Amino acid sequence: MSLSRRQRLRLVRGGVYSATVAALVLILLAVDWGALGGALFKWNIVRDQFPDILTTALRNTVIFTIFGFIGGLSFGLLLAIMRLSSVKPYRWFAATYIEVLRGIPLLVTLLILGFGIPIATGWQWPNPYIQGSVPLALVAAAYIAETVRAGIEAVPRGQMEAARSLGMSYTRAMVTIIIPQAFRIIVPPLTNEFVLLIKDTSLISVLGVTASTLDLARFGRNGVNDTANATPLVVAGLVYLALTIPLTQLAAWMERRSKAGRR
Amino acid sequence: MSDTLVRIEALHKRFGTNHVLRGIDLAVTRGEVVCIIGPSGSGKSTLLRCVNMLETPSEGKVVVDGVELTDPECDIDRARTSTGMVFQSFNLFAHMSVIDNVTIALRKVLKQDRTTAEAKAMQLLTRVGLAEKATAYPAQLSGGQQQRVAIARALAMEPKVMLFDEATSALDPELVGDVLRVMRELAEEGMTMLVVTHEMDFARGVADRVVFMDGGVVVEDGHPDQVIGNPREERTRRFLANVRERD
Numbered sequence: 001m002s003l004s005r006r007q008r009l010r011l012v013r014g015g016v017y018s019a020t021v022a023a024l025v026l027i028l029l030a031v032d033w034g035a036l037g038g039a040l041f042k043w044n045i046v047r048d049q050f051p052d053i054l055t056t057a058l059r060n061t062v063i064f065t066i067f068g069f070i071g072g073l074s075f076g077l078l079l080a081i082m083r084l085s086s087v088k089p090y091r092w093f094a095a096t097y098i099e100v101l102r103g104i105p106l107l108v109t110l111l112i113l114g115f116g117i118p119i120a121t122g123w124q125w126p127n128p129y130i131q132g133s134v135p136l137a138l139v140a141a142a143y144i145a146e147t148v149r150a151g152i153e154a155v156p157r158g159q160m161e162a163a164r165s166l167g168m169s170y171t172r173a174m175v176t177i178i179i180p181q182a183f184r185i186i187v188p189p190l191t192n193e194f195v196l197l198i199k200d201t202s203l204i205s206v207l208g209v210t211a212s213t214l215d216l217a218r219f220g221r222n223g224v225n226d227t228a229n230a231t232p233l234v235v236a237g238l239v240y241l242a243l244t245i246p247l248t249q250l251a252a253w254m255e256r257r258s259k260a261g262r263r
Numbered sequence: 264m265s266d267t268l269v270r271i272e273a274l275h276k277r278f279g280t281n282h283v284l285r286g287i288d289l290a291v292t293r294g295e296v297v298c299i300i301g302p303s304g305s306g307k308s309t310l311l312r313c314v315n316m317l318e319t320p321s322e323g324k325v326v327v328d329g330v331e332l333t334d335p336e337c338d339i340d341r342a343r344t345s346t347g348m349v350f351q352s353f354n355l356f357a358h359m360s361v362i363d364n365v366t367i368a369l370r371k372v373l374k375q376d377r378t379t380a381e382a383k384a385m386q387l388l389t390r391v392g393l394a395e396k397a398t399a400y401p402a403q404l405s406g407g408q409q410q411r412v413a414i415a416r417a418l419a420m421e422p423k424v425m426l427f428d429e430a431t432s433a434l435d436p437e438l439v440g441d442v443l444r445v446m447r448e449l450a451e452e453g454m455t456m457l458v459v460t461h462e463m464d465f466a467r468g469v470a471d472r473v474v475f476m477d478g479g480v481v482v483e484d485g486h487p488d489q490v491i492g493n494p495r496e497e498r499t500r501r502f503l504a505n506v507r508e509r510d
């Protein structure tokens with residue numbers, strides 16, 4: 001008996017589907033749900049995380065993120081403008097900076113700036129928030145610069161020409177005409193950069209922490225050590241989600257709206 | 264002081280190896296309306312954009328109201344306030360209301376306060392028939408309305424000469440009339456105008472002079488009745504025959 005091409009295809013698809021379902025069922029049966037629940041989400045441990053997870057850990061994560069973002073946005077804007085400048089050395093500097101900092105893992109940059117430089121030079125970071133935020137901002141700037149540049153390039157050329165024809169200088173036209181329009185375009189991608197930054201702050205604790213500078217991830221990890229249970233990390237994960245999901249949804253909504261706005 | 268407001272001398276413009284303007288001489292007297300016609304790619308826009316230095320000439324001289332713009336020492340931003348430009352694609356500032364479009368340069372370049380600037384803007388918007396649209400955004404306006412706002416925006420700076428680059432070419436036919444009417448009124452009030460256009464009726468009715476360009480040179484320059492009505496040059500005749508065929 002020979003099967004048609006379509007029949008064969010349906011048979012293969014059906015086979016894959018039933019194998020997947022069977023595997024899932026096996027896993028569901030094999031797992032000891034009571035033990036897993038006890039290891040990942042034990043109520044008394046969940047309760048113990050509060051309020052410190054909010055008053056210390058969340059607070060520190062938010063501080064690192066906001067410092068990192070404000071620094072990254074300011075410097076990223078400057079880099080984007082340098083990248084589009086007609087002055088070659090500016091362009092060259094910005095392009096190199098962006099390539100280098102995007103090409104090195106954040107963890108490595110954090111260690112070089114946060115650790116390596118103080119060890120090599122004897123110079124000390126004035127405080128742990130600056131020590132963590134500055135490298136974060138410098139890396140964020142490289143990513144944000146590319147986003148901002150794309151936004152500036154998306155503003156029609158005629159806008160700059162109209163502004164210049166009215167007697168505005170290049171800088172004045174950039175500040176009052178081009179950048180405000182670029183920002184409308186890049187608010188959704190910038191929101192996504194912000195979310196990435198929230199998650200990136202979890203690496204800062206490699207620079208060493210004190211009880212007062214614990215971020216969410218480190219707080220969770222320390223909790224695991226103290227309780228010999230994974231619950232503290234799961235709770236930390238949930239707090240991250242409480243921050244990130246509303247923001248990514250907001251970004252998606254803004255993107256849909258701006259698409260609908262453009263006739 | 265001579266009555267020449269715009270003087271273009273031996274102007275050349277190259278884009279790489281593309282020699283677009285090949286020696287243009289043109290003088291525009293105060294109050295004169297000069298229409299520039301010619302086939303696509305002949306360099307009309309480039310010539311107009313050299314008058315306010317949106318394009319930097321490769322060689323030659325551009326003098327507007329006694330200021331040589333091609334002088335390397337010239338403060339271009341300042342000199343540009345004596346020319347107003349209206350673009351084919353309007354180029355209104357999309358993130359600003361109509362009134363802000365008109366006042367922004369008054370406030371930021373001439374440092375006028377908001378009240379003074381807005382009073383002037385309302386006067387100009389009334390003149391182009393759009394006072395009631397002051398708080399609207401460009402995207403809410405028809406092309407013809409946008410172009411009239413763009414004219415008001417340029418006029419706000421009280422330019423000595425207005426440059427129009429195919430101001431009606433992007434408009435639906437039924438909207439062209441409103442814009443041409445505003446331009447005609449402006450001409451009647453004595454504004455000096457350099458107008459790149461395909462509207463032969465406008466050129467014939469409003470222009471004091473018509474310049475026909477082809478291949479980066481001025482082929483014919485004279486009274487509209489002569490250049491459009493009875494052209495001397497074969498190239499002009501061929502171009503006009505083409506235009507009439509299209510209409």
Ligand SMILES: Nc1ncnc2c1ncn2[C@@H]1O[C@H](COP(=O)(O)OP(=O)(O)OP(=O)(O)O)[C@@H](O)[C@H]1O
Nearest residue numbers: 278281283301302303304305306307308309310429
């Ligand atoms: N920025 C630019 N870079 C390179 N080439 C250009 C640039 N602007 C214009 N050109 C070239 O210069 C020539 C003249 O262009 P221009 O726009 O001045 O013609 P035009 O007479 O205004 O034509 P149209 O009637 O189509 O508007 C064309 O060959 C065009 O490709």
Ligand SMILES: [Mg+2]
Nearest residue numbers: 307308309429
């Ligand atoms: Mg043109």
